[in-house]
Amino acid sequence: MPIELSDRVQTVPPSGIRRFFEIAEERDDVISLGVGEPDFATPWAARDAAIASLEAGKTSYTANRGKRELREKISDYVADRFELGYDPAEEIITTAGASEAVDLAFRALVDPGDTVAIAQPSYISYEPGVIFAGGEVLSVPTREADEFKLTAEGLDVAGAADADLLVLCYPNNPTGAIMSEAELEPIAEFAREHDLTVLSDEIYAELTYDGEHTSIATLEGMRERTIVFNGFSKAHAMTGLRLGYALGPSAAINAMNKIHQYTMLSAPTTAQHAAIEALDSCANDVVEMVDQYDRRRQFVLSRFREIGLDVFEAEGAFYCFPEVPEGWTAEEFAEDVLREQGVAVVPGDVFGAGGEGHLRVSYATGLGDLRKALNRIEAFVDEHV
Ligand code: PMP
Numbered sequence: 069m070p071i072e073l074s075d076r077v078q079t080v081p082p083s084g085i086r087r088f089f090e091i092a093e094e095r096d097d098v099i100s101l102g103v104g105e106p107d108f109a110t111p112w113a114a115r116d117a118a119i120a121s122l123e124a125g126k127t128s129y130t131a132n133r134g135k136r137e138l139r140e141k142i143s144d145y146v147a148d149r150f151e152l153g154y155d156p157a158e159e160i161i162t163t164a165g166a167s168e169a170v171d172l173a174f175r176a177l178v179d180p181g182d183t184v185a186i187a188q189p190s191y192i193s194y195e196p197g198v199i200f201a202g203g204e205v206l207s208v209p210t211r212e213a214d215e216f217k218l219t220a221e222g223l224d225v226a227g228a229a230d231a232d233l234l235v236l237c238y239p240n241n242p243t244g245a246i247m248s249e250a251e252l253e254p255i256a257e258f259a260r261e262h263d264l265t266v267l268s269d270e271i272y273a274e275l276t277y278d279g280e281h282t283s284i285a286t287l288e289g290m291r292e293r294t295i296v297f298n299g300f301s302k303a304h305a306m307t308g309l310r311l312g313y314a315l316g317p318s319a320a321i322n323a324m325n326k327i328h329q330y331t332m333l334s335a336p337t338t339a340q341h342a343a344i345e346a347l348d349s350c351a352n353d354v355v356e357m358v359d360q361y362d363r364r365r366q367f368v369l370s371r372f373r374e375i376g377l378d379v380f381e382a383e384g385a386f387y388c389f390p391e392v393p394e395g396w397t398a399e400e401f402a403e404d405v406l407r408e409q410g411v412a413v414v415p416g417d418v419f420g421a422g423g424e425g426h427l428r429v430s431y432a433t434g435l436g437d438l439r440k441a442l443n444r445i446e447a448f449v450d451e452h453v
Contacts, residue, residue: 080196084418088406095410099441101429102412104241104387106305108360110342111353114304117345118338130337132329133321134162134313138340141347142313150273150283152296158318161325162335162343166271166299166312171197172324173267173295173314177233178203185231187218188420189389191241191269195420206231209422215380216245216389216422220254229262239272239281242419242428243389244365244382249282256287266294271312272385274303274354277362281384285315292317300339302385303354304346309339361386364431364438371442372429375449386432389416392425393453402427404452409444 085102092098109115121127133139139156146152154160163169170193178184180202186194187208198205208226210216218236228234236255238247247255259266266284273281285294299312312335314324365382372379372390379390392401398415405411416423431438 076200076202080199083192085414088402088412088414091403091406092412094407098406098410098412099433099437099444100412101431101433101438101441102414103430103432105307106302106357106386106432107434108305108357110304110306110309111346111350113349113353114306114342114346118309118342121338121341126341127337130334130340132325132334133160134335135340135344138162138344138347141344142315145347146296146298146315150270150281151286152283152315153291154315155318159321160313160315161321161328162311162313162340163299163328164310164312164332164335165301165307166269166297167193168328168332168335169297169299169312169314169324170194170267170269171200172327173297173320174198174201174203175327176320176323177265182233183231184233184235185223185226185228185264186420187222187234187236189216189240189242189416189423189426190235190237190419192418194235194269203233207421208234209420210243210245211422212380212391212426216240216243217247217251218255220258223255223258228258228264231262231264233267234259234264235267235269236284237269237271239276239384240387241272241385242387242414242416242423243380243426244385244387246276246279246281246384248279249287252282252284252287256284256290259293260289264293266290267297268294269297271297271299271302273298275358275361275386276384277358277365278383295320300343300346303357304343304350305357306339306342306346309342310336311339311343361431364433364435367435368429368431368438368442371446375442375446376453377449386430388429388431389426390429392427393449398423398425398427405445405448409448411441411444411448
């Protein structure tokens with residue numbers, strides 16, 4: 069008898085980018101602008117703290133929500149950087165990456181048949197997370213004409229007034245869009261009016277290049293209906309250490325902790341030691357990395373414009389989202405530029421509604437490789453367009 073798989077797991081299609089990895093393996097000179105992770109190593113002070121904790125034998129579980137000292141530092145950090153006020157005892161949980169936090173929120177808040185509106189294009193894990201939790205996905209497309217910012221009109225047209233939850237991610241993966249306080253206000257108003265719980269993925273909050281990040285949870289009446297996700301993967305270049313966190317009202321965080329304590333017990337202990345140090349002493353490292361990303365961003369945007377591909381002014385995260393030339397689908401363009409020129413980018417469709425006809429280009433890669441990759445894309449465009 070073959071093992072019978074659950075309907076839920078079978079409903080979710082395999083990741084749309086797997087095929088590209090197979091093509092990439094056919095060449096040995098591929099430059100990848102496809103990945104969503106920093107090319108920087110974790111700042112040394114954080115690595116040293118992790119090593120010291122191992123040497124001291126600190127390898128046990130921690131409290132389910134994470135070390136108290138870490139939650140206190142997170143509380144201070146988000147207050148200082150983003151004007152968010154959360155109690156370390158009841159309103160903060162640390163997790164194995166922001167990914168676990170997002171998954172816990174879906175499982176803690178979604179009942180079978182509940183509708184979760186997702187502002188798209190967006191990070192690829194939200195949709196499967198909703199389906200695994202038994203919910204229904206409602207895509208809310210954003211448009212290049214709005215610089216991929218979510219609008220109240222877009223929510224209304226998509227039918228989000230009847231949804232139970234709304235997921236948004238600014239600074240955005242894959243577009244690099246950010247939203248200001250003034251632009252978030254109508255979204256907050258919509259959420260209040262239609263009684264939506266908001267899941268706000270703010271993992272790129274440190275990575276903005278013009279102006280500061282605003283959390284929707286700081287807007288009037290939003291703290292009590294919002295869960296904020298953040299973590300150490302992006303700003304502190306700690307992807308492999310697996311440490312994220314969620315902030316929210318105690319009832320929701322306690323419910324998430326209930327699942328976490330049975331499924332994960334606690335976030336990785338070594339990573340928690342690294343994270344305490346990261347918050348203590350690595351603010352300058354973050355500033356330096358952000359400065360490098362900004363230089364790369366300006367270079368990539370100006371090169372795409374020289375090449376003749378339309379690209380809107382991405383202001384956050386480490387992605388830009390150029391349009392493919394007329395006559396191409398994003399998938400065709402991405403596949404051919406990979407086969408012919410050995411440059412890997414991701415077709416925008418993978419990220420859901422609104423991503424069609426675009427490419428996600430990550431600039432979490434050194435300027436030398438970015439230069440080469442853009443030259444190759446230029447050669448490709450010169451030959452075919
Ligand atoms: N949210 C977004 C928007 C992301 O881009 C990513 C990573 N690509 C994650 C969450 C997952 O982060 P983590 O490593 O903390 O699980």
